Amino acid sequence: MIRKNTLTALVFLVPALIVFGAFSWWPIVRGLLISFQSTNLVDPAEWVGPANFTALFTDPLLGVSIRNTLLFVGLALLIGFPAPLVLATVMATVRRAAGLYRFLVYLPVVIPPVVAILLWKWFYDPGHGLFNELFGLVGLGPFPWLDSPGSAMLSLVLQSTWAGMGGAVLIYLAAIVGIPSELYEAAQMDGASIRARIWHITLPQLRPVIGLLLLMQLITTMQVFTEPYVFTGGGPENATLTVLLLIFRYAFQDGAYGQAAALSLLLAIVLGILSAVYLRATRSWSAS
Amino acid sequence: MMISPVEERRPAVRAALRSIQWVTLGLLVALGIGPLYMTVKGAVSPSADLIAKPLALLPADPRPENFATAWADLGVGGYLLNTLQVVGGAWAVQLFVAVTAGFALSVLRPRFGRYVYGAILATMFVPYTVSMVSLFMTVIDLGLVDTYWSIWLPAGASAFNVLLAKRFFDALPAELFAAARIDGATTWQLLTKIVLPMSRPIVAVISLLAVMHSWKDFIWPLVAITDPEKQPISVALANLAEQAPQDELIAAMAMALAPPVLVFLVFQKYIVAGLGFTGVKG
Numbered sequence: 001m002i003r004k005n006t007l008t009a010l011v012f013l014v015p016a017l018i019v020f021g022a023f024s025w026w027p028i029v030r031g032l033l034i035s036f037q038s039t040n041l042v043d044p045a046e047w048v049g050p051a052n053f054t055a056l057f058t059d060p061l062l063g064v065s066i067r068n069t070l071l072f073v074g075l076a077l078l079i080g081f082p083a084p085l086v087l088a089t090v091m092a093t094v095r096r097a098a099g100l101y102r103f104l105v106y107l108p109v110v111i112p113p114v115v116a117i118l119l120w121k122w123f124y125d126p127g128h129g130l131f132n133e134l135f136g137l138v139g140l141g142p143f144p145w146l147d148s149p150g151s152a153m154l155s156l157v158l159q160s161t162w163a164g165m166g167g168a169v170l171i172y173l174a175a176i177v178g179i180p181s182e183l184y185e186a187a188q189m190d191g192a193s194i195r196a197r198i199w200h201i202t203l204p205q206l207r208p209v210i211g212l213l214l215l216m217q218l219i220t221t222m223q224v225f226t227e228p229y230v231f232t233g234g235g236p237e238n239a240t241l242t243v244l245l246l247i248f249r250y251a252f253q254d255g256a257y258g259q260a261a262a263l264s265l266l267l268a269i270v271l272g273i274l275s276a277v278y279l280r281a282t283r284s285w286s287a288s
Numbered sequence: 289m290m291i292s293p294v295e296e297r298r299p300a301v302r303a304a305l306r307s308i309q310w311v312t313l314g315l316l317v318a319l320g321i322g323p324l325y326m327t328v329k330g331a332v333s334p335s336a337d338l339i340a341k342p343l344a345l346l347p348a349d350p351r352p353e354n355f356a357t358a359w360a361d362l363g364v365g366g367y368l369l370n371t372l373q374v375v376g377g378a379w380a381v382q383l384f385v386a387v388t389a390g391f392a393l394s395v396l397r398p399r400f401g402r403y404v405y406g407a408i409l410a411t412m413f414v415p416y417t418v419s420m421v422s423l424f425m426t427v428i429d430l431g432l433v434d435t436y437w438s439i440w441l442p443a444g445a446s447a448f449n450v451l452l453a454k455r456f457f458d459a460l461p462a463e464l465f466a467a468a469r470i471d472g473a474t475t476w477q478l479l480t481k482i483v484l485p486m487s488r489p490i491v492a493v494i495s496l497l498a499v500m501h502s503w504k505d506f507i508w509p510l511v512a513i514t515d516p517e518k519q520p521i522s523v524a525l526a527n528l529a530e531q532a533p534q535d536e537l538i539a540a541m542a543m544a545l546a547p548p549v550l551v552f553l554v555f556q557k558y559i560v561a562g563l564g565f566t567g568v569k570g
Contacts, residue, residue, distance in 0.1 A: 008475050009398035016389035016408065019381070019444035022426060024411045030422035041428060090312045093291055093305060101313065103556055104320035110552040111323075113504055114522035115545045118529055119323055122330070122538070128339045130326060137343075162319060170560060176290075184290060194291055194301070202290060223417045226506045230526050244417055244507075251421045252511060260421045268418035275413045 031268070034261035041257070052258040062263070064238050065246040071153050072242060073221045080161035081217065085210070087165070088172035089198060102173070106166035113163065117230040120159040121146065146232055149239035156227045156240060164220075168213050175209045176202060208281070215278040219271055243267055324549065331355065331539040338534055351535075358539035362532055367521040368543070374509065374520045377436050378443035378502035379495060385444040386494050387487075390453025391479050395465055405454070412447045417507065424511055438512040443502055449494050456490035457483060496559060503548060 035052055039045035056062055091101050108116065123130040124145040135141040145155045183201050192200065203210075225244040228234055234241035234249075243263065251260035295301050330338055331354055333347040341348070359365055389408070393401045416423065423442060432438040460483065468482050484491070510523050519527070521544045529537060552559060 005396065006398045006400075009392045009396035009401065012388045012392035012396060012475070012479075013398075013404060014388075015385045015444070016392075016450065017404070019385055019441055020408055020411065022430070023423060023442040024414075024416075024419075024445040025407065027419040027422040027426050028411070028414050030426065031419045034422055034425070039425075041425065087312065087316075089290075090308055094309055097313075099556075101316060102560055104313075104316035106556075106560065107320035107549070107552070108323070110500075110548045111545050112522050112548060114506055114526050115541045116323075118525060118537070118541055119327060121529075122534075123323075123326070128342050130342055133342045184292070188292060188295075194295070197290055219415070223415060225417070229507075230529070247421070248507070248511075251424070257421055257425070264418045264421055268414055271415055271418060272413045275415075279412065 031261050031264055034258055035265045036258075038258050040255060048258065052262040055256075055259050056262045059259075061238065061241060061246060065241050065243045068153065068238075068240060069222060069224065069242045069244075072157060072224050072240075073218060075154060075157040076160060076217065076221045077214075079157055080165065081214065083161060084165050084168035084213075085172055085206075088169045088176055089202065091169065091173055092176040102170065105169045108163050109166035111163070113226050114230055116163050117159060117227060120155075120162075121231055124155055147236060149237045152232055152236060152239045156224075156231055159231070160221075160224070160227050168217075171209060171213060172206065175206055179205045212278065212281055215274060215281065219274050219278065222267070222271060222274070324545070327538060327542045327545065330535070331358075331542040333535060335533060335535045338538075354535050354539040355543065358532075358536040358543070362528055362536060362540050363524075364521070364540045364543050366517070367519065367524040368547070370518055370524075371503070371520040371522070373436055374439050375499055375502045377440040379498045381440045381444040382446055382449055382498040383491065383494055386446070386449035386453040387479075387484070387491070389450045390457050391483060393450075394454045394457035395460075395478065395483065396475070405450075408447050408450050410447075411445065416442065416445075420508070420511060423508075427512055432512075434513060434515045434518060436513075436518075439502070439505075439509055442508070443498070446498075446501075449497065452490055452494055453487075456487060460486055492558065 034045070036047060036049060037045040038048045038051070087105065091098070091105070094101055111119075126132060126142055126144050126147050129145070131145065132142040135143065144151055146152050179202065183205070184197055187197050187201055223244050224242050225248065228240040228242050228245050229248070232240045234245050244267070247260045247263050247267070250256040250263065291301065291305065296305065329345070329347055332350045332352050334349060334351055337344070337347060337349070389404075392398065393405050427433055427438045427442075432441070464482055465478060468478050473481065504522075506522050506526075509520050510526070513519050513523065516524070516527070525537075525540060525544060528540065532540070
């Protein structure tokens with residue numbers, strides 16, 4: 001009887017075992033192996049020891065791509081992190097037409113990323129783009145946006161903040177609505193102003209959610225690829241060349257699969273640590 | 289409530305609150321509707337107008353035929369159909385894998401189940417982008433390059449889907465399963481007649497996540513589908529951006545963003561609620 005049950009369960013697990021085995025577990029192990037191998041996809045792979053890592057560490061673009069990725073992550077935190085929190089706090093006070101606010105704030109999220117990026121590329125046009133025309137109305141600019149190494153990364157971050165904000169706003173909003181109103185009432189009786197209540201009740205109550213969204217944002221922005229690929233191709237002067245874009249170039253333009261796997265391994269270690277912290281935080285938060 | 293109803297009736301508070309709310313609404317309209325409006329306007333404007341009068345709210349000489357031109361010249365219809373196939377297949381595979389695995393792990397509970405579950409959850413530590421190179425090699429080995437299976441099958445390996453399904457099934461009353469067994473239900477009937485009919489919410493959530501994820505994914509289709517005829521619209525647009533005339537490209541973009549925006553318009557309540565469900569508390 002037990003045997004038969006085990007067998008049935010195994011049958012139902014076959015689809016998962018196949019897709020996870022072939023397209024997740026094996027590629028993870030294989031990525032580890034490839035980073036110590038040389039392969040051109042045709043001849044059998046050869047073991048080359050740490051050669052891929054040596055090649056990687058002598059490539060001046062490695063440092064550039066790490067710096068750029070950290071710049072993107074940092075700017076995205078600075079700009080993209082407080083914005084949804086502020087928006088959600090305002091939206092929580094809205095009684096009528098709350099659905100309209102939610103609809104509008106989430107609308108950019110449903111636009112396919114490539115379409116959104118191409119749109120913004122058109123808006124960023126230094127000649128007659130929407131943004132320079134708008135700034136021109138108040139006598140500012142023209143700004144070079146994507147065309148200058150100094151402002152290209154910031155332009156990427158602005159678009160990516162716009163595109164991704166909606167999800168975070170909805171999560172914050174749900175959390176704010178869930179804060180017990182007794183807390184506010186008690187504070188009010190003690191004479192706390194509205195600002196004091198936001199500062200001393202809303203924000204502290206949101207701390208776990210803020211922490212989780214922070215980690216989630218770090219994990220996503222570390223893997224930034226579509227924005228630099230479609231906006232700038234990594235330029236100008238490699239100012240937007242990110243780690244994942246460099247992996248893509250190594251593998252699919254230079255055919256340096258081993259080197260690409262080596263850099264992937266480094267990125268995987270960083271992301272793995274962040275994910276571990278994230279999962280730990282989710283668990284402790286769900287438990288509380 | 290952050291602000292009590294009594295306070296809200298005070299004129300000063302009320303005025304401040306209303307103005308903040310109105311400014312926010314204006315900002316959200318500008319950020320949410322603005323780009324969409326500019327796209328549609330740009331799509332029906334001649335290229336010359338795009339350069340001469342980018343701020344005009346209405347096109348001077350609207351050309352709806354731009355849509356037909358873009359459809360024909362750029363092959364938008366074919367690419368949209370490709371995207372539909374990519375999304376449809378990825379959805380089916382993800383749902384099938386999540387439901388069968390969740391059912392096996394939650395209801396059938398084999399002894400080795402927790403090891404399998406652990407190995408599945410462990411993949412959450414490794415985003416697929418970092419094993420993309422080896423995933424590409426595996427896809428080559430299996431001869432799947434340039435077929436949609438190269439997108440569908442890897443999409444099925446989503447640990448989060450399995451987690452959602454298993455957790456939901458865990459919460460279903462076990463007595464029902466026992467009762468069904470006594471009535472002589474086979475395992476397959478247990479899944480299709482008892483478990484699935486009670487699992488509509490989770491099926492909807494997994495479907496939503498699957499569709500959104502595969503509609504938005506860019507890097508993997510870019511790598512796995514090299515045949516331009518088979519590329520989904522996002523990959524095709526990124527390639528066309530360099531060559532196509534500006535007004536046709538914008539018309540193509542308008543057509544590419546219409547389906548998801550329309551779907552969102554129709555299902556927004558469910559989508560927003562579904563996101564709440566999968567939010568951090570998931």
